[in-house]
Every structure is written in structure tokens, then in C-alpha cells.
Amino acid sequence: MESFYTDSPFGSSITAEEVLDSIGFLDDWEERYRYIIDLGKSLPALPDALKTEDRFVRGCQSQVWLAEHFDPAENKLYLAVDSDALIVRGLAAMVLAALNRKSPQDILDYDMETYFSKLDLLKHLSPTRGNGVQAMVERIRSEAGKLV
Amino acid sequence: MSLDIAALRGQFPILSQSVRGKPLVYLDNGATTQKPEAVIQAIDAYYRECNSNVHRGAHYLSDEATARFENARQSVADFINASREEIIWTRGTTESINLVASCYGASLKAGDEVVISTLEHHSNIVPWQMACERSGAILKVIPLQADGSLDLAAYRALLNERTRIVAVTQVSNALGTVNPVTEMIRDAKAVGAVTLLDGAQAVSHFGVDVRALDCDFYAFSGHKLFGPTGIGVLYGRKALLEAMPPWLGGGEMIETVSFERSTWNRLPYKFEAGTPNIAGAVGLGAAIDWLQAQDRTALAAHEAALLRDATTRAEAFAGMRLIGTAPGKVAVMSFLLDGAHPHDVGQLLDQQGVAVRTGHHCTMPLMDCLGIPGTVRASFSIYNDSSDIERLFTALEKVKSFL
Numbered sequence: 001m002e003s004f005y006t007d008s009p010f011g012s013s014i015t016a017e018e019v020l021d022s023i024g025f026l027d028d029w030e031e032r033y034r035y036i037i038d039l040g041k042s043l044p045a046l047p048d049a050l051k052t053e054d055r056f057v058r059g060c061q062s063q064v065w066l067a068e069h070f071d072p073a074e075n076k077l078y079l080a081v082d083s084d085a086l087i088v089r090g091l092a093a094m095v096l097a098a099l100n101r102k103s104p105q106d107i108l109d110y111d112m113e114t115y116f117s118k119l120d121l122l123k124h125l126s127p128t129r130g131n132g133v134q135a136m137v138e139r140i141r142s143e144a145g146k147l148v
Numbered sequence: 149m150s151l152d153i154a155a156l157r158g159q160f161p162i163l164s165q166s167v168r169g170k171p172l173v174y175l176d177n178g179a180t181t182q183k184p185e186a187v188i189q190a191i192d193a194y195y196r197e198c199n200s201n202v203h204r205g206a207h208y209l210s211d212e213a214t215a216r217f218e219n220a221r222q223s224v225a226d227f228i229n230a231s232r233e234e235i236i237w238t239r240g241t242t243e244s245i246n247l248v249a250s251c252y253g254a255s256l257k258a259g260d261e262v263v264i265s266t267l268e269h270h271s272n273i274v275p276w277q278m279a280c281e282r283s284g285a286i287l288k289v290i291p292l293q294a295d296g297s298l299d300l301a302a303y304r305a306l307l308n309e310r311t312r313i314v315a316v317t318q319v320s321n322a323l324g325t326v327n328p329v330t331e332m333i334r335d336a337k338a339v340g341a342v343t344l345l346d347g348a349q350a351v352s353h354f355g356v357d358v359r360a361l362d363c364d365f366y367a368f369s370g371h372k373l374f375g376p377t378g379i380g381v382l383y384g385r386k387a388l389l390e391a392m393p394p395w396l397g398g399g400e401m402i403e404t405v406s407f408e409r410s411t412w413n414r415l416p417y418k419f420e421a422g423t424p425n426i427a428g429a430v431g432l433g434a435a436i437d438w439l440q441a442q443d444r445t446a447l448a449a450h451e452a453a454l455l456r457d458a459t460t461r462a463e464a465f466a467g468m469r470l471i472g473t474a475p476g477k478v479a480v481m482s483f484l485l486d487g488a489h490p491h492d493v494g495q496l497l498d499q500q501g502v503a504v505r506t507g508h509h510c511t512m513p514l515m516d517c518l519g520i521p522g523t524v525r526a527s528f529s530i531y532n533d534s535s536d537i538e539r540l541f542t543a544l545e546k547v548k549s550f551l
Binding site: 029030033034037061062063084085086087088 | 488546550
């Protein structure tokens with residue numbers, strides 16, 4: 001499996017619980033955004049050759065690509081996301097912290113809405129418009145749906 | 149007459165609010181302008197005092213509504229030096245251009261040519277592409293020079309006896325470039341082409357006289373001119389409007405209807421099927437009356453001073469690249485920060501209470517031509533002042549600390 005799947009800390013060393021814990025300590029917008037941008041910087045880059053039309057996630061102001069690899073032996077879906085915008089990379093990293101390296105059924109069962117509201121993203125970052133986080137989540141769920 | 153910008157700003161209720169705990173700095177005027185109290189009150193008064201359908205004439209309220217609606221049309225006509233029968237209400241610039249592309253465009257034939265420019269907003273590209281697809285006409289595009297102005301020599305070279313329509317923007321929404329439209333129209337007329345100007349980004353910045361410009365069509369939106377959304381204007385030269393087929397069919401646009409055939413109402417009603425946006429028209433009329441009561445020369449000088457101030461600061465700001473530096477621009481500053489995606493810059497400015505637009509600004513071909521995915525655009529209006537520019541640059545310093 002390619003290194004951008006195996007080296008990603010999201011869903012292994014950085015989990016959703018850890019993201020929630022960390023962001024809980026940050027009170028103001030500056031600290032939150034610095035944290036989000038730092039998360040994005042830990043996201044392994046996708047090789048340009050994989051930034052293809054079929055991996056392109058629509059509904060984003062910035063460009064976002066999503067690649068996935070299913071390992072049947074482990075029953076786990078490995079995810080990789082890249083974007084040319086820092087904040088969107090960070091948001092994508094938060095999504096992967098919750099969904100990466102899970103079984104397709106676990107992905108479908110994961111309560112994203114509660115995760116997002118705990119992150120307070122709804123207040124500080126609008127996930128619906130422009131940044132495409134919603135489109136990214138739907139794409140991951142639909143890939144998972146094909147595997148169950 | 150000396151300007152009191154603080155007093156003028158005070159007439160715009162929305163500008164006194166705080167967003168995210170910081171006083172709002174509104175620099176997205178190219179997308180839409182805010183509305184003065186006079187406009188809000190005119191719309192409110194219309195619904196409170198005389199809401200009724202227009203031109204039906206059966207009762208007092210209808211007469212009053214019709215009077216306010218038609219007075220607004222007269223305000224528009226005076227504003228651009230046209231006659232009232234040449235002023236057609238639309239939903240906005242986009243609909244105005246679509247009307248011309250459909251109705252005047254119906255006379256296009258295979259091999260005819262339509263000329264637009266690289267600076268156009270999608271709303272002055274797509275309707276012409278559609279008209280060309282229907283007719284077999286060919287779309288030609290005026291190229292751009294490095295500073296964001298049009299290549300006039302190349303424009304002249306595009307013109308020939310097959311050129312039927314020249315449709316260009318008066319002011320670029322993405323860059324602020326002011327095109328030399330008087331000259332361009334003269335050249336178009338010399339080959340017998342009909343001309344349309346997209347005035348959406350022009351009307352709030354300087355006076356427009358369609359007779360002096362000698363254009364055949366002029367389109368603009370109310371909401372970029374301190375008026376409400378959902379109302380816009382198409383000016384058309386009377387002889388052309390009379391020769392064109394109607395736009396939408398329905399009530400109001402007819403003179404007589406039978407199941408065998410219908411005949412069309414006189415101008416401008418021929419192009420206004422259905423109950424119009426009466427409150428919108430009244431609001432736009434109020435916006436124009438309000439603006440005309442200001443010292444527009446002084447306001448234009450104020451905007452020019454804001455742009456000079458912003459440009460001077462931008463040139464001293466490390467890592468900032470201005471996109472579009474044509475001389476005589478309106479007060480629009482499009483830029484990029486080195487290594488930063490415009491969307492990131494916009495979001496980090498928003499967190500600091502500064503509203504700008506980011507992205508391709510509905511000018512994807514222009515962005516492709518410039519080789520960039522988009523820009524950050526700060527667009528100024530009459531109620532902005534130097535403290536807004538100060539806040540923008542302070543906020544940009546902070547943005548840099550994130551990148």
C-alpha cells in the first residue's frame with residue numbers, strides 16, 4: 001500500500017477523540033485555526049498523478065481530491081485527501097481522524113453530525129458551503145456503502 | 149462641498165453592526181452594496197401604504213402603486229439619460245443580457261460573429277455562447293494585456309463586416325479595469341455591429357450617459373447600486389427594441405390576445421410579462437434618487453483616494469501581489485498573498501470581521517488567462533473610509549502569521 005495511506009497519522013495516532021480533546025482546550029479563533037492548519041500540514045500529500053477527475057471532490061471553493069484503498073484482509077478502508085487550501089486540508093484531516101482505517105460498516109455507522117457539533121465547527125467554520133467538507137464526507141460514505 | 153463620510157455611512161444601518169465580536173469592515177461591494185435607510189424606507193412604505201398590482205387602474209391603491217413604479221422608471225431613465233420607454237425592468241444584469249442574447253440574438257445567422265472580452269463575467273459569456281450555438285454564429289474574444297486592460301489593437305483586428313454584436317463590460321468585476329468603451333463602441337459602429345455594455349460594476353462608481361456612450365444596450369443590477377436584489381435594468385435603443393421579438397409571453401406584455409394570435413404591447417411593456425417586482429423597482433428608484441442627491445464627483449474622488457491608499461499599502465506589503473493594475477481602475481483591489489490560497493485568506497479575514505470575496509469571481513476564463521485559481525478581492529464603496537483599509541491591512545498581517 002502507498003505511503004500516503006500507511007504514513008497518515010489520522011485514524012491511527014490521531015483519532016477523533018484526540019482531536020476533540022485538543023480543540024476543547026482552545027478558546028479563541030486564532031488558536032483553533034492554528035490547530036486546524038497544523039493538522040492539515042500533517043496530512044500526507046497525494047502524488048499529482050492521483051489528482052484525477054474521478055478523485056476530485058465537487059462543491060469546494062478550493063480543489064480537493066480523495067483517494068481510497070480497501071484492504072479486505074483487515075476489512076479497513078484507507079483514505080487520503082489533499083487540497084490546495086490549508087484550512088480545507090485541516091478540516092479534511094479532522095474528517096479522516098474520525099473515518100480513516102475503519103471498516104465500511106463503522107464508517108456508515110459513525111455519527112458525523114455529533115462529531116462536528118462537538119468540534120463546534122458549525123459555529124466557527126461553516127462545513128456546508130464553499131469548503132466542501134460535507135461533500136467529502138458524503139463521498140467517503142458512498143465509497144463505504146459500496147463495500148458492505 | 150466637503151464630504152462627511154461618517155454621516156453618509158451612518159445612513160447604512162447594516163454597517164454599524166459587529167460580526168464575530170469585531171466591528172464589520174465590509175469590502176465586498178463588488179458582490180453587492182449595502183442599502184441606505186432611504187431605500188429600506190421606500191420598500192417598507194410601498195408595502196405599508198400602496199401595495200397593489202400596477203397598470204390595472206381600477207382603484208386608488210393601484211393608481212398609487214403605478215405612480216411610484218413608473219416614477220422609479222423615470223428615475224432610471226434620467227440616471228442614464230434615456231427615455232422611459234427604453235427602460236425595461238428585469239431581475240438583474242444577467243437577465244438583461246439574456247434578454248438581448250435571446251431576442252436580438254434571434255437575428256444571428258451561421259457565420260455571424262459576436263465579440264466579447266477576456267474580462268467578462270460568466271453572465272456576459274454564457275448567454276452569447278448559447279446564442280451562438282443556436283444560430284451557428286462564432287464567438288470571438290478580445291485578449292488581455294499584462295496589466296489587466298484589453299488589447300485594443302487586437303480588438304480592432306477582430307472587427308469585420310461579419311461582426312454583428314460587440315458585448316463588453318464597462319468595468320471588470322474581478323480586476324476593476326475600466327474599459328475605453330466610448331472608443332470601442334465607435335469602432336464597433338464603424339463595422340455596423342450592435343453594442344451591449346454590461347454596466348453592473350460601473351453604475352455605483354461613476355455617472356453613465358447612454359446617449360454620450362452611443363451604446364445600443366446597457367444592462368445593470370439594482371443591488372450593486374444601493375438598491376434591492378431581484379431588480380435590474382435593460383436599456384435598449386428604441387428602434388432595436390421595437391424590431392425585436394418579445395421575451396417572455398404572458399399578461400401585461402400583450403395588447404390583444406385571441407386564440408388565433410396576439411399582438412404586443414407598446415414599449416417598454418412588451419418585454420415585461422407578468423406582475424413585475426414592484427417593490428424592487430420602487431426601491432431601486434429610491435436608491436437612484438438618493439445617490440443623485442449626493443455629490444457624486446466628490447464621492448468618486450473619495451473612492452479614488454481609497455484605492456490609492458490601499459495600493460500604496462499593498463505595494464509596501466511583503467508577499468502581496470496585485471492582480472490587475474490598469475490605470476484608471478475603479479476602487480477594486482484584487483490580490484494574492486505568496487503561497488496562500490485565496491480561500492484561506494478570505495476565511496482568516498472573515499474571522500477578524502473583514503468581508504471580502506475570494507475565488508474566481510464568476511470569471512473563470514479570465515482566471516485561466518491570468519494562470520491563477522482566483523484572487524482575494526477587496527472592493528470599496530462610497531461609505532468605506534481609511535479606517536477600513538487600516539483594518540484590512542492589520543488583518544492581513546495576522547493572516548500572514550498563519551501561513
